[in-house]
Amino acid sequence: MDLTNENQAYQAGDIVYVFYRNPHTQDVANIQAAAVVNNPEKPGELALFLYETYYPLTEETAIYKTEAEANQAYQYYYGDSEGMWNDESFYS
Structure with a gap:
């Protein structure tokens, strides 16, 4: 199943970027x-898998x-680069 979000089609296996708020x-x-x-909880639907x-x-x-694209949107909404994602922090 594909889901279109802002003219983008998503499929299982895609890696995407989202804004994530720290729950604490x-x-x-x-x-x-x-x-x-x-x-897995709703067969036939897609989900984002993030932090287990x-x-x-x-x-x-x-x-x-x-x-x-995520960094550009982050700059627009938050106005600084504190939340910018980098490859090293994701894999450590």
Whole structure:
């Protein structure tokens, strides 16, 4: 199953970028890579898999196909680079 979000089609296996708010510090947002997967709780639907948790993949979710797009949106909404994602922090 594909889901179109802002004219983008997503398929299970895609890696996308989302804004993620720290559940312990709600005023901190970061850009985080997430996997698009088949939702194990709702067959036939897609979900985002992030931090060992499945999140609904809906048209209301701000999803970016590239890190550059996510960083540009982050700059627009938050005005600084504190939340910029980097490859080294993701794999450590």
